[in-house]
Amino acid sequence: MQIYLPIAELPVNILLILVMGLAVGFISGMFGIGGGFLMTPLLIFVGITPAVAVASVASHVAASSFSGAISYWRRRALDPSLAAMLLIGGLLGTTAGVALFTLLRRLGQLDLTIALSYLILLGTVGGMMITESVRAIMRARRGRPAEVRRPGSHMWIHGLPLKMRFKTSKIYVSVIPIWTIGFLIGFIGAVMGIGGGFLLVPALIYLIRVPTGVVIGTSQVLTLITMGYATIIHAATNHLVDALLALILMIGGVIGAQFGARTGQKFSGEQLRLFLGLLVLAVGLRFAYDLVVQPPDLYTVRSVEGQK
Amino acid sequence: MTRLAAVALVAALALPAPALAERLVTTLSTSRVLIASNFTGAEVVLFGSVERDAQAVARRGGYDIVVTVSGPRETAVTFRKERVAGIWVNADSRTFVNAPSYLTVLANRKIEEIADNNTLRRTQTGLARTLLPQEISGDIADSIRDDPFRQAFLRLKVERGLYREQQNGVTFLTPALFRAAIPIPDNAPTGSYEVDVKLFADGALLSRTQTALEVVKVGFEQFVANAARDHGLLYGLATTLMALLTGWFASVVFRKD
Numbered sequence: 306m307q308i309y310l311p312i313a314e315l316p317v318n319i320l321l322i323l324v325m326g327l328a329v330g331f332i333s334g335m336f337g338i339g340g341g342f343l344m345t346p347l348l349i350f351v352g353i354t355p356a357v358a359v360a361s362v363a364s365h366v367a368a369s370s371f372s373g374a375i376s377y378w379r380r381r382a383l384d385p386s387l388a389a390m391l392l393i394g395g396l397l398g399t400t401a402g403v404a405l406f407t408l409l410r411r412l413g414q415l416d417l418t419i420a421l422s423y424l425i426l427l428g429t430v431g432g433m434m435i436t437e438s439v440r441a442i443m444r445a446r447r448g449r450p451a452e453v454r455r456p457g458s459h460m461w462i463h464g465l466p467l468k469m470r471f472k473t474s475k476i477y478v479s480v481i482p483i484w485t486i487g488f489l490i491g492f493i494g495a496v497m498g499i500g501g502g503f504l505l506v507p508a509l510i511y512l513i514r515v516p517t518g519v520v521i522g523t524s525q526v527l528t529l530i531t532m533g534y535a536t537i538i539h540a541a542t543n544h545l546v547d548a549l550l551a552l553i554l555m556i557g558g559v560i561g562a563q564f565g566a567r568t569g570q571k572f573s574g575e576q577l578r579l580f581l582g583l584l585v586l587a588v589g590l591r592f593a594y595d596l597v598v599q600p601p602d603l604y605t606v607r608s609v610e611g612q613k
Numbered sequence: 614m615t616r617l618a619a620v621a622l623v624a625a626l627a628l629p630a631p632a633l634a635e636r637l638v639t640t641l642s643t644s645r646v647l648i649a650s651n652f653t654g655a656e657v658v659l660f661g662s663v664e665r666d667a668q669a670v671a672r673r674g675g676y677d678i679v680v681t682v683s684g685p686r687e688t689a690v691t692f693r694k695e696r697v698a699g700i701w702v703n704a705d706s707r708t709f710v711n712a713p714s715y716l717t718v719l720a721n722r723k724i725e726e727i728a729d730n731n732t733l734r735r736t737q738t739g740l741a742r743t744l745l746p747q748e749i750s751g752d753i754a755d756s757i758r759d760d761p762f763r764q765a766f767l768r769l770k771v772e773r774g775l776y777r778e779q780q781n782g783v784t785f786l787t788p789a790l791f792r793a794a795i796p797i798p799d800n801a802p803t804g805s806y807e808v809d810v811k812l813f814a815d816g817a818l819l820s821r822t823q824t825a826l827e828v829v830k831v832g833f834e835q836f837v838a839n840a841a842r843d844h845g846l847l848y849g850l851a852t853t854l855m856a857l858l859t860g861w862f863a864s865v866v867f868r869k870d
Binding site: 315607 | 653692693695696702833846850853855863
C-alpha cells in the first residue's frame with residue numbers, strides 16, 4: 306500500500322515504514338534509548354533524502370521518549386533538577402546544531418557530515434560498549450563480584466566550581482560538565498537526527514556518577530525536549546519535517562517500544578549493553594563501508610532552490 | 614488511480630502564419646495532474662493533428678513530430694566525489710542554472726534522422742541538445758556537449774525518471790493525426806510544465822505550438838506542504854504536539870500499573 310509523502314515528495318510503502326517504526330521501537334524500548342541512530346539510516350536507505358530523514362526522525366524520537374518519560378515519572382525514577390540543568394545546555398546545543406545543519410546543506414556537505422559523524426560516533430561508542438560489557442560478563446562468569454561503580458577517588462570533573470546539589474540523584478557536582486554534556490547531546494542530535502540517549506546514559510553514569518535508577522528517566526526528559534525543540538526549529542528554518550512520515554513512524558515506534566521493554570527485562574544489564582554495542586557498531590560500519598568503498602557512481606545531483 | 618476527476622481540455626492553436634502551409638492543433642487529456650495521498654505517477658496523453666491548407670505541397674518523407682515537455686526550472690548542483698584521505702567526498706561541483714526539473718522528449722522516430730544536427734541544435738530538439746547553462750565563476754554559459762558534469766547530470770536525471778527521451782513516443786494514427794503519452798513519474802516536482810510540439814518534414818521545422826499542464830498537490834498533501842512552507846513554526850509546533858499525543862496515548866494504552 307503506497308502513500309505519497311507530502312514533504313519528502315515520493316511515495317513509500319506504508320507497511321514498510323510502519324514495520325521499520327515497530328522494529329526500531331522494539332529496540333528502543335529494550336535498551337531505553339530513542340532509536341534515532343537506527344531510524345535515520347533506515348529512512349535514508351529507503352530513498353528519503355538525509356535532510357528530510359534527520360528532520361522527521363526528531364519528532365519520532367520525541368514521541369517515544371515522551372511515553373518513556375511518563376512511565377519513569379510515575380515511578381519517580383527521574384531527577385527534574387538535573388534534567389533542567391541538562392536542558393539549558395541541550396537547547397543551546399540544538400540551536401547551534403540546526404544552524405550547522407542549514408549551513409552544511411547549503412554547502413552540499415550535509416550527507417558527508419552525517420555519514421562521517423555516524424561512523425566516528427557509532428564506531429567509538431559501539432566499540433567501548435562492547436569492550437566494557439564483555440569484560441563485565443567475563444568477570445561474572447569467573448564468579449567475581451562486579452566492580453564497584455563508585456570509587457572513592459574523585460575525578461577532575463568533581464573539582465570544578467559552580468557546584469550544585471541534586472536531591473533525587475544524591476549527588477553534589479558542578480553544573481559546568483552537565484551544561485557541556487547537554488550542549489553536546491543537543492548539538493549532535495540536531496545534526497545527526499538522533500536523540501542521543503545511548504550517549505547520554507553512559508556519560509551521566511560514568512562522568513557525573515548519576516545513580517542508574519534515575520538516569521534513563523532523566524535522559525528521556527532531555528531527549529524529549531531537545532527533539533521536540535529540534536522538530537520545531539527544523540520545521541521553521543528548513544521546512545523539511547514530513548509530518549505524515551513522522552506520524553507513521555511514531556505509531557510503529559511507541560507500540561514496538563512496549564514489547565521491547567518487556568523483552569529487555571529478560572536480559573542482564575551487561576548482555577543488553579553488549580547487544581546494543583554490537584548494533585551501534587554495525588550501523589557505524591555500514592557508514593564506513595559507504596565512505597571507503599568506491600561508490601558505483603561518483604556523481605550526484607541536488608536541487609538547491611525551488612523544488613527539493 | 615490518479616486519473617482525474619476534472620478533465621479540462623486545452624487546445625492551443627498555433628498562430629496563423631501565412632508563410633506556412635501546415636499548422637498544428639493539439640490537445641491534452643488533462644491539463645492538471647493532481648497529487649493526492651495515493652499518487653504513484655500518472656500519464657497525460659497528447660493528441661494532435663496536422664492541418665493542411667490548400668497551398669500545402671505534398672511532403673515526400675511524411676511528417677515528424679517531436680514533443681518536448683519541460684517542468685519548472687530549478688538550480689541544481691552536480692557534485693563529483695573524489696577520494697580524499699581514504700574516504701570519498703564531494704570534491705568538485707558545477708551549478709546548473711534554470712535547468713528543467715523534468716524533461717521528456719518524445720518523437721515518432723530517431724531524432725537524429727528527423728533533421729540535420731544544426732536544425733536540431735537551433736531548435737533545442739532532444740535531451741543532448743537542450744541548453745543547460747552552468748554558472749562558472751559568476752558567468753553563465755552552456756558547456757560543451759561532452760562535459761562530464763553535463764553528461765552526469767543528464768544521466769542521473771534519466772536514472773531518476775525525471776528526464777527521458779523516447780524515439781517511439783509519438784504514434785501516428787493516420788498520416789496527419791498523432792498521439793503521445795507523457796509520463797509523469799511519482800517523484801515529479803509540482804508546478805507548471807511547458808509542452809512544446811514541433812512539426813518537421815523533410816528535415817525542416819514547419820510549425821510549432823505550445824501548451825501547458827500543471828502538476829499540483831491537492832487535499833491533504835497540499836495542506837501539509839503549504840503549512841510546512843508558509844507556516845513553518847506553527848507546523849513544527851503541531852508536529853511536536855502530535856508526537857506528544859502519540860507518546861501519551863501509548864503510555865495510557867499500555868499502562869501496566
